[in-house]
Amino acid sequence: MxxxxxxxxxxxxxxxxxxxxxxxxxxxxxxxxxxxxxxxxxxxxxxxFKEYDERKKQKYEEYKVVQNAVKETIRKGNILKKKEL
Structure with missing residues (x-):
């Protein structure tokens, strides 16, 4: 301190x-x-700014996970397809 x-x-x-x-x-x-x-x-x-940088880094990592999931969904083409029963 x-x-x-x-x-x-x-x-x-x-x-x-x-x-x-x-x-x-x-x-x-x-x-x-x-x-x-x-x-x-x-x-x-x-x-x-240690606490601020840690929060910013955590939010960025969460953003990257979501971004990668969206890229994978778009790449596979599952975004608008309906599932057949």
Whole structure:
């Protein structure tokens, strides 16, 4: 939990620096914000958004199962055929 708190604090610092850079229009501050944003994205994304990424991955896997089932049904041609008794 300590790691998540650290990355969250860095993210809020980056947001504050971004708003400050917009308000006072200092160009080097823009570059600092960009660098800090890439650093947070590269190293802290897995910590900050772990639960979201897991849910997204699970939904994608469910989507792929349905998509493969639809492809198989279309390939076999069973989509509109009536079963004979």
């Amino acid at each position: 300590n790691q998540k708190r650290t990355w969250t604090a860095l993210l809020f610092l980056d947001i504050i620096l971004f708003l400050l850079a917009l308000s006072i229009n200092i160009v080097p501050l823009y570059f600092l914000v960009i660098f800090l944003s890439f650093f947070i994205y590269k190293n802290g994304n897995a910590v900050l």
